[in-house]
Amino acid sequence: IKILYALFESELCVNDIxxxxxxxxxxxSHQLRLLKASKxxxxxxxxxxxxYSLDxxxxxxxxxxxxxxxEE
Structure with a gap:
């Protein structure tokens, strides 16, 4: 979720993430492989x-x- 939230604003490389x-x-990198597989x-x-960016x-x-x- 943290990675997806980080990518919400803009695309980032692994180091930045x-x-x-x-x-x-x-x-x-491991988590990104799982997120890519999940599309x-x-x-x-x-x-x-x-x-990387949101799909x-x-x-x-x-x-x-x-x-x-x-936030509610």
């Missing part, structure tokens, strides 16, 4: 860097609804 959520790069995140390659507007809507629920 790790810093935001306070996990190691290997832990973030919650997508990625694009730019040179050697890989940037589509449906995922963005789910995260927004979850955040609203937590």
């Amino acid at each position: 790790a810093q935001v959520v306070g996990l190691s790069q290997s832990a973030v 919650l995140v997508k990625f694009r390659r730019e040179g050697k860097a890989i940037y 589509d507007d449906h995922v963005r809507t789910m995260i927004a609804l979850g955040m609203e629920h937590v």
